[in-house]
Amino acid sequence: MDTQLEEFADYAIKYAVNSGVQYCDARAEEQERKSTLIENGQTEYVRSVNDSGIGIRLVKDGTWSFCSITNPKSNEQIKNAIDESIKNSTHHAKNKKEQFSLYPNSAINKKIDYPILEKPELEKLIKIGMECDKIISDTSKIIKSVVNPWYTNNSKYFTSSEGSQILQNFSDVVIEMIATAHESGLTQSVNITEGGRGGMEQITNKAQKSAQNITKKASELLSAKPAKEEKATVVMNPDFVSLLTHEILGHPSEADRVLGKEMAWAGGAWWKGRLGEKIGSEKLNVFDDPTIKESLGWYHFDDEGVETKKTTLVKEGVLKNHMQNRETAKTFNVTPTGNMRATNYRFMPLIRMACTCIGNGDWNVDEMIKEVKSGYLISNMKIPSIDMKRYNWSISCQYAQKIDNGEVTDLLRDVIVMGTAPEFFQSIDACGNDFTVRPITNCGKGDPMQSMIMGNGGPSIRGTATVKSVN
Known part of the structure; x- marks a missing residue:
């Protein structure tokens, strides 16, 4: 997590509290996402997206308001967004009938790094994707293979007016696959998603086996019967x-x-x-x-x-x-x-x-x-x-x-x-x-x-x- 992003989140809490809010929390987040789409042996795209920003919730006069800032550059941006949110809360509070109340929560100060056995990398992702596509495409009766592997590296920092400061760092690795078979005017598709929170170990070997399974089943379904009600x-x-x-x-x-x-x-x-x-x-x-x-x-x-x-x-x-x-x-x-x-x-x-x-x-x-x-x-x-x-x-x-x-x-x-x-x-x-x-x-x-x-x-x-x- 960029320390400046954390500092902006901390500033948001301080400024909101000084502005008289009942409650405020801020989520500073960074995400790197890499993905590829492979169809019938051809790489349709390789995509890399980076995103960062802050989401700020606050309660003023018993009414929630929310704002977000993508890639903030200054405290002034944070201040202006909060000022506008407070105006919104104050305006809508006139029509509020219910009293605002939150269940008490302890202040937490913690950093958590989720375990990764094998660091996710784009080259590894593409390699597994191509292996799975080949398994699907090389099977008779299969007319289309779609393989979409992706991973994200995430960093989330939560801070609140109650004193919490929590940083969580984690990665997700996923592969989504579709095998489509066709014969004698009948088309059948079978799909599967594999993956989890962690590194490349979430799809290694598992993805290839699943590619075999969906390919086999898609082909077999061409001779399957419909069900009676x-x-x-x-x-x-x-x-x-x-x-x-x-x-x-x-x-x-x-x-x-x-x-x-x-x-x-x-x-x-x-x-x-x-x-x-x-x-x-x-x-x-x-x-x-x-x-x-x-x-x-x-x-x-x-x-x-x-x-x-x-x-x-x-x-x-x-x-x-x-x-x-x-x-x-x-x-x-x-x-x-x-x-x-x-x-x-x-x-x-x-x-x-x-x-x-x-x-x-x-x-x-x-x-x-x-x-x-x-x-x-x-x-x-x-x-x-x-x-x-x-x-x-x-x-x-x-x-x-x-x-x-x-x-x-x-x-x-x-x-x-x-x-x-x-x-x-x-x-x-x-x-x-x-x-x-x-x-x-x-x-x-x-x-x-x-x-x-x-x-x-x-x-x-x-x-x-x-x-x-x-x-």
Whole structure:
């Protein structure tokens, strides 16, 4: 972190306090991002972007205001931005009905360097990308390979009027791949994302194996059958479960959505007002955990300086908690959970998932399948479609397989899985022992929309849902 950027953030706090604000925090951030896009053996681009700036939140007359400055050059810039923010707060305070209150937070002074085993470098990134592209492109029936590896080096400094000064330095390495096969007028695509918080070790070897898997499956899907529509027993693999968890358990657990304060992008909560009630079977345990190392949702302090911890959201089917910031925690009379995050310094932080998962079970997956007389094995996430309360849901999978008398049989293409949240979660009767965390790189929330990276995961789970073909 450029020491001058830290000094600007410290000056912002000092000036805001001297201007009579009730509260102020500043986030100074630097990011270096390097990426490449490879399609069918050709490098479409190699991109390098550097970004730095400061985001400043403050409360004056009980009203929040926010400003950001890209690549600030002087204290005068900081002063002018804060003056304007104070004017905005004072103006809008006239219409404010609720009293401002924040859950108390300890002053923290800490520097954290997240571990990296192998430093990310562009040349290494391109090499792995080209290897994966060759694996995909050299396979018969494959008509298009798309490989997008990228990494970021990040430095985030948080300081507040309460005395916190927290510096976190970390890197993220990710590779996104798509294999598209075509034959006799039919086209099938399979994609995968690999990566995590750390260095090149997050994708080395893992990416090549995944490239082989998606290529093989895309080709096989050309001869797969469509599914007939029926309500049936389904066994969902961890990759599919991660998206299901994200959409139907994670987003409704964000307290601002529960309170109806953030409704953009299908932003309601189907279990509003149901804390302490049974919302799923006794097999259902759900948590959010920013302390899971190497996941894209791993961090020690959130964007309002709250130390992170594992939060139980659902225990044995009973709704126990929501994800809270310091303001909503006062409303619910609980402690903050460390889930306040912004895409970068340009945005106000929102309550966001870190690494939301269904808890591991004790079932061997093969045994889960053997007990199914007639059903489906659902594999890998694709596209969700959710109503405003996240009550009615449908999620397409990349492929499925029929289960007949405990045996996995026909491969199926273009499959959608549908249900209602309470009915499906009540139907879960088995959770596997194959818990896996998957990287999510494009979660949208807020207005203006913020795209966020995080982890989601779980084991294989068994329940009841409607299965049908897209066509």
